[in-house]
Structures are given as structure tokens and as C-alpha cells.
Amino acid sequence: MKKIFLFLLFCLCLVSCSFAYNGSLDIIYTGETHAMIYPCSCPIEPDGGIARRATLVKELRSKNPDSLLLDSGGFFGGGLMDTYTQNTQLDKERTLINLKAIELMQYDAVAVGDDELNFGLEFFQDAAKKFKINLVSSNMHSDNVKAYSIKEIQGLRVGIIGVTTLQAAPKAPGVNFTEPLTALKETVGALKKEKADIIILLSHIDENDAIEIVKDIPEINIVVVGHSRIKEDVLSRVGSTLIVRPAWQGRRLGKLNLTIKENKIVDYKSEEIRLSSGISDSPEVFKFLPKCFADSNCKKEGLVGTCQNPGSADSQCLFSQPNKISFSVIEPKDCTTCNSSPFIEAMKKQFPGLDVTYIKYPDPKSEKLIKEFDIKGLPVYLFAKDIENEKGFDRLSKNMELKGDLYLVKPEFSGFSYFLGRKKNKGKFDLFISLYDNNAFGILDAVRDFIPSLHFLVYDKEGKLDAAKGKAEVEESLRSVCVQKYYPKYFWDYLSCRARDINSTWWDACLKEGAQSDKIKQCALGQEGAELLKENIKLNKDLGVMFGPTFLIDDQEIFGMSGVPTKDELKKILGK
Template sequence: MKDHAKKIILFSLLAGICFFNLEAPALAKEVKIVFTGQSYAMLYPCQCPHEPDGGVARRAAMFKKLRSGTPDVVFVEAGSSLASGQQDQYSQNYEADIRRTEVYLKALSLIGYDALLVSSQEYSFGNEFLSRYKNLPFISSNMDGFYRPYVIKDLGWIKVGILGLTDELVTARGISGWQVPSALLAQRVAELKKSGAGIIILLSGLTPQEDRDLTESVKGIDVVINGSPSYGTVNLVEAGGALYFTTWWQARKLGVLTLEVSDGVVTNKKLEAVRLSRDIGGDEAVGSIVPQCFSSMDCERMPAFVTKCVNPGQQEASCVFIKPGRVSLTVITPRVCRTCRVDDLLKSLESGLGEMFVRRIFEDEPEARSIIKESGIKMLPAYLFPIDFERSEFFPSFKHILDKGAGFYLIKPENSGVSYILDRERTPKTLDVVFGFDAATSPELFGMLKVFSEKHKDVDVRINLLAVPDKDNAGQFLIREADESELEELRHIACIDSLYPKNTLDYLICRFKQNGPGLRETCLAASKINAAKIKSCVVSPQGQKSMTGHTRLTEELRIASGPTFVIDNSEIFSVINVPSLEEFERVVFGQDKKEKIKERGNDEDTKTK
């Protein structure tokens, strides 16, 4: 009897243990989403003076490392994989670009992606060319073609669905079969859900605003990766309930998004930027199919030598180094310039040209004034090679960034960078910020500006908008993507800044965090702004006047992207990542002023103690 009782007690205990295990929450597991985009068939590390990263051999090596660390990893490329076009820095001609693309796609096959988005860039060489690569996992959820509408990767404990949206520019390439994304996306999401997908990723070739609109109306998407060109940095934000970010140009870095999933719900997330630096080394299999160079730009720089690519694009291609003569360069600068980075550019030039003879002259000296007048230089610094530079061994590698003048070659401003605006009245203690309502601008930027303005009350921080008047339609304005919803946002911001200037930064911080179409009223209320008054302003002559005033600087200086800053109406610079307050002060005030700020802070600390 006692033994029987013991058995009953033991069984009860075991049953209790089993019951407890069944009721306990599942242990969280991790899924890694590794992504690239905007690669433009970039085979080699960039020859940059700062962070010379990238290259498919390094990428392959890093993919192998990530795979070995966990089986629960998904690899995707968000479009713009093929060579050619304005965004492709290494584009040469049709033959060279198509050959480079062939090598790149072969490398992708060896690397082993789970999904590759078909964007309009993928049709650079036509439909017939792309259809040769049916072995690669190309996807498009809104195009008819050989590719699949989506991919499902089964990790055993969870399925990951991957969708892809092709941009409308594909129709301009003469490709048929494109459908409006909004007509199909909800259907595709439902199909993935029915197939058991627990996480859904959307690879997008659309504009950020189009993505926002879609994620607001179509629920169930967890992650959006935008591979469109020129949409700023990779900042993790939320749009319509989905995690949203863009990609690094030329795939110089890998994005690694780690999602922690518990009971089928994402409970935590982390985004890492993995540099493809020289420390990684290269994968031998991928490296063996890549020619050493397609042009001299692909070769590593050796100080004091000219680099030349022999047999470009062929398997026997090689980089050779030639000792050149010394190059002369004249630099025209302002006497005082806080944002000029002359030494940085000279260092970059010397990495390719070797030791140079550099002569610096100030813009108010007679020689400089004469050059500026004859050549029509509008901004400084200006970098000029003598006309006999065209006989140098370096000239073929540099001619694409040079403009020929009277007796000299000027490095194009878009390549050298400019900081100082000539013939413009200086207005001390002013700071203009120019921006659009797009993914390149983040709430953190306005948060930093708010702290800056509160700390430096003597500086007038002025809001300017990235739009210009439409010359053909009086009273209308144009923006880069011709997006009416963005124009509507900018009209509201112009009225807010005109009527409630002290509340503008608070509104912008809120609005760029909550950018859905129905959340504007929420941010107006949170910023203590009368919504009815703003709504009335937007459609009134007062609103038209506000918009004109807030876009005047953009038009005058022909600013094409943001965020861009103009200091004292005379110096201009742009940012990609949001700088820290200290970094921003260093640029705005110059190093000397920054040191004074530090000293003043130290004195105050001493007094307090």
C-alpha cells in the first residue's frame, strides 16, 4: 500500500512538472536578416581615403562567418544589383558594364542569397539578359516574369516570407507586366500568412513615401528594406508598424538585423552595420572569378605612383604602377572658413598623385580675384591643375572630374566639395537648415537642433524646405520625387514655422517619429499648435507666402538634397548621419570657438565645485 502511495505521489509530481513546462512561455529565439542593396555590381573595395570597404570577396567571407554562427539567418539584396547608370560610380560603357554585371551575378550565386529584388535597375541590359539568370532567387510581387512573387524560407521553428516591389521606372525601360503595388501587396501578404509565414520582409524599390503609404494601409509586414538610390543613411525607424531602413551605397557595409522572437511575436530588435573592411579578408572561391580590375579606379592606390589597369575585365587583368613626375596644384580658399576641408581633399589627392607641389592663395588676392572672375567660380575652395596636366600620366584617371578653364583644369565642385559661397552678404549668428519630408531626415536631427538652439540662444536657427517654385505653374512647388503628400507636409511646416516659430522643432521631432498620414493632428496637439489655424493657413495666400519664404534659400543656392546647413549665409555643408552636439558645434563655430565653449564649461564646473 505504501509503495502504491509513493507511486501515486511520484506520478503526481511528474504530471505537475509536465504541466508547468507546457504552460511556461517559450524561450526567445533569434532570426538574423542580413541585407545589402544599391551594389551596382560593385566587385571591389572602394578606393576611398576613409573606410575603403566593400567588395564581393569580403562580402562572401562575412556571409560564411554569419552562417557558421547561426542557421537562423536570411540573406537578401534589395535591388539595384546591376551595373550602369548615374548611380554607378564605376560605369564605363555597355560592354564593360555588362561584363562586370555577369561577374557580379556569378558571385551572388556563389555567395548564396535567399532573395534578390527585381528593381528597374535590373533591366539595365534588357529582359533577355536578366532571364539568363533564372537560377538566382530574383523576386517581384508586382511584375510578370520568370521570377517568383515571393520566397518563403523555413527555419524549422519559424517561416520567413520575403516579398519584393518593383518601381514604376521599369516601364520607362520598355518592360511590360508591371502592376501598381497597392493592388497586389495585401493579396501577397495574405498568401504568405496562409502559408504559415511568421515574419514577413518587404524588399522595396519604391520611394520612402510610397513605402510609408503602403505599410499604413497593408498590415502584417514586419520589416521593410528600401534599396532605392540616394535615400540617406541606414537608420532604423518604424513606418506603419513595420521596421524600416535603407541600404548602404555600393554594398560597402552589411546590415544585420537581429529579431528576438518569443511565441511568434518579435519582442526585441537590434540593427548592426558590419563594415567590409580589409581585416575580413576575401573568400577564395569568389575572389578567383573576379578579374583584378576593370579600370584603373579598381586598383589600390600607391603613393607617388600612377596606377594602370592592364587587360581590363579579363581574367588575366592586372594593376601596374608607374612612377610619374611631380604634379602642381593651386588652391583658392577664403581667409576664414570653418567648414572647408582642404587638407582632407589634399590627402586624398596625394594618395593617387603622390607628393604634389601645392600653392594656396586667398580669394581676396589679385591673382585669385582674376581667376574667379574669368572662370565664373561661385563657391570655394577651388582646386586648379595647370593646363599641362593633360600631358600627365594621371590625366586619363582624373579627366572625368575636371572642367577645362582658361589655362587650367578645375576639379568639379561636386567632386571636390564646396563650403564657402562667394558674393553673398554675410549675416552673422544665423544657421539655416534645409530639409525635405523624407527618409534622409530623422527626428534625432531636430532633437539635436533643439538642444543646440537652447544652448546657443544668440544663434538664429532658421527652417528652410527642400522645394522650389514651379516656373510653369504659378503658386505651385516642385520637389525631387513630385510627391504631393510630401509637398502637403512641407506646406504645413511652412505655416507652423511662420505662426508658431518657437514650437516648430517640437513639432518636427514628433512628426518625423510619427509620420503616418493620420498622425499630423497628434503632433500639432502635442506641440501646442492650433490645428484649425494651420489648416486655414495652408490653403490661404498667407500659406503661399510662407512656402515661398521657406523655399527661397533652396532656389537661390540650388540645393538638391538635405539635410543641408548654411552658416551665416556664407558657408554650406551637408550631413548624412546625425552628428553629436559637440561635432555640430565644432563645425558651426570652428575649432577655436569650440575650445572656448569647453573652457567656459570647465570654468563653470570649477565655480560650482
């Protein structure tokens, strides 16, 4: 009898051990898509669209069948956030197409947001009945909406909760909404009773409110942000909770890869994958996707498109020859980093009839226009006034300014590479950088031999210093300028050491032997450090530099760069 008991105990142990999940789990996520069913009408990176998304989702699932596909809400059309809104009927039709695609892609769960009630409660409830979509909201108590859902993956139990902003309540009379924190505490408790190993919150409330909630309910492991976001970062952490932020309008697909050991998250990494033209359209989606809802959906290089019978099964795009549009570009004759081609190509996609004329600076015509229009930087782009008659004008008009009989494209939209009115200082090299940039270590290593003047990305806000990463970045910048003053020969070594592991609090470990940490601390905490940093960032303010890495050459040419430049690239740019 004893042997039988031991044998059964051994078997039970084997069974219980077999339920522990060890492997890789992908969380694929979207949010705030607003029924953008086609690629965006963007001049640069016209990404997105449900047909491309379906293809990519299928590909990712084939690589890792243990994947969850989630949405944090805001997938209905209409409303203030829908930049492609037309009229109620067409917006409804576009929403129904989007819901059909969501159903086809077999989302594991989607949160209900306030935009899901843009067309009223009846439309929402009818759609919820018609489509097989797992709608979740812990605080919206409505038919066909669950408080949570549990997905079991080889013994790993993943609880998925939704939460809806109370701004939805006026759009759904008769539906009971409870306060988010109260509802979530109750729902997380229920999930724990059901032995959920990982809890994911699909949050359709303000991000600040979601952050306060996870501080109060640390059992939530992951938050997929919806409704509003406070950071551009794709991924951040609050305590042990991971916060991920979907791309606007579904232009990119978010993917959070989790390494799981014994049903616990031990590591993670995130990425955003562009839904670019390199991804083919899903044949399954293409079968029911109308050819167009608006003229902006009809695109063919060199031609103007018109949408007939928009939104219907027999919609079609008709193409015609474009009107000729005069477009002048003022650019400097001598500028190593100036490149107007990307912006011109983007404008040609919007206005196929673009007839480009180049005006070089300095010459009398360019100098006359620069003086007349008070232009501060080049290149400058000027449309003839008849651009007003083109279909795409309304979308871009806010980025233009009428100057006599020409429209000047605002530099904050087009960008510029060359400062006018600044005396050329041959050989001068400035770098604007944050030590919190992911590429900071590599960039510092690449530029070190060229000895640039460094400027930290801190700004003076009404007498108070601030930065993108808040207090921590300001304090590190204060220490850095103090090291530069008192131990200039150690300055670059200190920066490189800090950039290698910027989140470490052991900053003094980066000081070379002989450097006194107390001296640096006293400087950084006092008025001396503040004055040094204000002097360091003075040029930032003068030039309006807020992001980086940004490079300034000869006090005239300014440009940004993605990734880490090679030393050979820098030599070519700097003329070394």
C-alpha cells in the same frame, strides 16, 4: 481514459507553445549592386567589394545565426546602371565572378530584376542552372525561378517573395510575365495558406508602385526596395509595412534588426554598415577574385596602376611613377571653418602626381583669377590643362569646367566654405535646420545659448511651399514661425519640445501656458503664416541651402556638421 486525453491535450499545448519564436531576427540585405566586385573608385569613401562583403556577412551571422541574407535584384553587370561597364565579354566575366560570390555567401533569396537579362535569356538561364542561388520572382515564370521561398527559423516561418519590373519582358522573349499586383496577391495568399508568419517582398519595381501594392496587400511586412528609390532614408513605413532601401552598388550592407514576440514583429531598428578598408577581404572570395578588371582597380599610394590581362586568372596590376600635375588651391587667409585637406587628399588618390600650390585670398593673383573666372565661393581648385592626358580625367571631367588653360572644379562637386561678395557681419550666426532631423533636439540644445537665427528647410516651388518630409514638415514650419512672431519668448522651448517628438500630432501641448493655440492655428493656416515662412527661408534661396543642419557664420563662412556639436566646439568656431 479521461486522464490520458487530458495528458495528450497538455502535451499538444506544450508542442504548439514551443513553436512560437521569441527573439531577435536580422535581415541583412543588398540591392542594385550591378556586379561591383571591387571597392568603388570613389575619391571619398572608396567602399564596397564582394570580398569585404563576404567577411562582414560571416561576422554578422556568427553574432546572430538567426539571420537572413537577401538581395532585391540588379546584381548582373552591363546595362545603363553599371558605371563600371567595359564591354560585353568583360561584363559577363565580372557578372560570373559576382554570382560565384553570391553563391559562396549563401544568400537565402535574391530577386530577379531586368538587369539580370542584360546579356539575354540564355545567359541568365545558364547562370541560374550553374549557380546554387535561390532566385525568386512571383510574376516572372521561368525555369529555375521560384515565386517564393519559405525559411523556417525555430518555428518562425518567413515567406520571401520576389517581383520583377515588366521592363524585363522585352529582354526575355518567350517568358511569361504577369502584372505585379495580381501575382503578388496570389503569392501572398499561397504563403498565408502555408502559415507564413512574416512576409518579405524583394521588390524590383518602381518604389512608388511597391508602396501602392503594400497599401493594397498589408500582409506584406517588409519591402526591400530595388530598381528605383524615391527617398534617401534607409528605413520608412507605409502603414505597418517596413520599407528598407539598400545602398547603391553594395557600398554599405543594410541590416534590419527585428524583435519578435510570439511570431510577431514588435520592434525594429535599421543600420547601414560601411564596407570600408577596415574590413578585411574574405580569403575564400580572394581565391577566385581576379586582381583587376580595369586600371581603376589597381591602386597604390603615390603610383599609377595599369591592369594587365583584365578579368582573367592571371590578371595583374603594374605600377609606375605618376606624371606631375599642377593643382592650384585658392583659399581665404582668414577662415575658421575652411578645410581643403580632405578634397586634396581625395584628388591625390585619383591623381598621385598632384603638385599642390596654395594661393591665398586676398592677394593680387587670387583676386585676378576670382574676377576672371567669376568665382563666388572658396576654396577653389584648379587643374592644369594637361590633366586631360591622365587616366582618371574621363571619370571626373563632368565635374570640371575649362577656363582658358585651366580646369576649374565645379563647387557643387568640391564644396565650398566661404562666400565671396557678401559683406562680413561679425557675430552673426544662422542655422538652417529641419525639426525632422534625427539630431534636431540635440543641435537646438547645443546652439541655444548662442542665439542663432533659425531657417527652416522649406522651399518655395513655383509659389507652393514644400519640404523633404512633405506637407507635415511645411505645416510644422508654419506653426513655428507663427509661434516666433506671437510668443517669441516661448519660441525655443516650443522648438525643443517638438524636436523631441516631432511625429506627435499634439503640437499644441508644446505651447507654454498663456499661448493661444487657436491664434497659432489661424496664423499658420492663413496668408500671414505663408508670408512669415517665405521670409524665414529667403536666405536659404539666396545661398542655395537645401540640406541641413547647415551653419553660417558672419554671413560668410558656411559649413555642415554630422552629429551634434558640443558647446565647446561651437565656442571655438564662433570665437566666443
